[in-house]
Amino acid sequence: MICPRCDSKNVDLLTKAPVDDAWEVYICETCCFSWRSTESDDIKDPEKYDKRFKIDSSKISSLDKIPPIPELIKKKD
Numbered sequence: 001m002i003c004p005r006c007d008s009k010n011v012d013l014l015t016k017a018p019v020d021d022a023w024e025v026y027i028c029e030t031c032c033f034s035w036r037s038t039e040s041d042d043i044k045d046p047e048k049y050d051k052r053f054k055i056d057s058s059k060i061s062s063l064d065k066i067p068p069i070p071e072l073i074k075k076k077d
């Protein structure tokens, strides 16, 4: 399986429906995108997923962090 948002193959089964195995939820270990197995192709299919919201996995580390992480306080000797 391939992540629809970042095209990573690092996809895991996150959970299953509590009743009747009605669906499964998958999660991408690379970009944290998760989706349910019963969702439509524009969510599940990497080709049909809205290109404006796709992510290049190599650029994740350069994304803004919200909120910013403050500097560690340095102890005085």
Ligand SMILES: [Zn+2]
Binding pocket: 003, 004, 005, 006, 007, 008, 028, 029, 030, 031, 032, 033
């Ligand atoms: Zn992903």
